[in-house]
Amino acid sequence: MRNTKGQYASPEDKQISGEMEELLGRYLSSLQQQKERTKESTIDTRRREVRYWLAFCESNDIDPLAATTEDVKGYIQVNTHLADTTIGSYYRSVQSFYSIVENDAADDRLELANGHPCPDKRTIDLKQDYDIFENKAEYKLQHDLSAGDIEGVRDGAGEILALKPEQVERLFDSVPGKTRPTKERNEIAVRLNWYTGCRSVELSRLRIENIDWDECSINVRSAKLNVKEHSGQIRRDVYFPEEFRFQLKRWCTRVRHSFSSAAEPNSGRILVTTHKNEMPGPQINNVVKQAARNAGVQRPLRPPNPTPDDEVKEWFVTTHRIRRSAISHWVNDCESLDLHQVRRIAGHARIQQTMAYVEDDDAQIARDYQKAMQ
Known part of the structure; x- marks a missing residue:
């Protein structure tokens, strides 16, 4: 739950309720139907990171299907301690969740009460609003790498x-x-x-x-x-x-x-x-x-x-x-x-x-x- 100042809180763990698990399953099923050529690695990423979003919603008493732009901004805010590329990936998974739900015409459960909360940069721009470089692996900082990672990295x-x-x-x-x-x-x-x-x-x-x-x-x-x-x-x-x-x-x-x-x-x-x-x-x-x-x-x-x-x-x-x-x-x-x-x-x-x-x-x-x- 949010604190007394109304600030968003990070969930203590990434576990979600059975109801949220069902919603996650409906999203993934719709994702695979709408985008048949989606790579397995992408599906795995979406499964993991949308679960993070749903855990955040649950811990802050937010209905994911009625989330607002401010809710998504709160999610970004509690994750600003993470690497830019990680935050960018989390945000793209949130965008994917709402894009898939918004475009689903078959599942009656997948209805958005307030529309897509973050469809484009006009609502949330990670770079301009948060100084986060959302889609650049090039900006992976050297000090974020482990010794083993560094040993294998060369310019080529x-x-x-x-x-x-x-x-x-x-x-x-x-x-x-x-x-x-x-x-x-x-x-x-x-x-x-x-x-x-x-x-x-x-x-x-x-x-x-x-x-x-x-x-x-x-x-x-x-x-x-x-x-x-x-x-x-x-x-x-x-x-x-x-x-x-x-x-x-x-x-x-x-x-x-x-x-x-x-x-x-x-x-x-x-x-x-x-x-x-x-x-x-x-x-x-x-x-x-x-x-x-x-x-x-x-x-x-x-x-x-x-x-x-x-x-x-x-x-x-x-x-x-x-x-x-x-x-x-x-x-x-x-x-x-x-x-x-x-x-x-x-x-x-x-x-x-x-x-x-x-x-x-x-x-x-x-x-x-x-x-x-x-």
């Missing part, structure tokens, strides 16, 4: 590990550097890594004369594509936010050439060292890794729990991780960017490479399709 694996935007932004204020110009150069490097999604060697290649200050873009040569096979894609434009323009321009026109004895004013590589006209990719990577340590988000991936004598062979936060995080953000969070645009910015030769950053959500596809066809 199906699970893409990525930082959330707010985690990356913590790096900006945590860059290393003994002098103010060095810290400024390092912050520019980390910001360009995140804003452009460039690989470390591409960051090293970025040149002042290739900046379009009006468009906030930089033309760069790809570090991966073969000029004979991809002549039209060997160079691409990457972009940075308008609010970063002043900081970048100040570095390029006022600070950079006084910082480096090897740099020419208004031309050459954007990122330089005190004695060289180019900051090499490995050095940029070291700056990113140290910034992550300073920000408290750096951890070893391999070995997962090193002893004082162990050499860390792979760190979680690197320039490549920032690149993957940027692409994940563009694909999953930025509705104004479509996949083909992200592919071009990322410098992928094939759309399939960009698709690897998308978390499939069949229920969301169905809802978005219906909305598009209205």
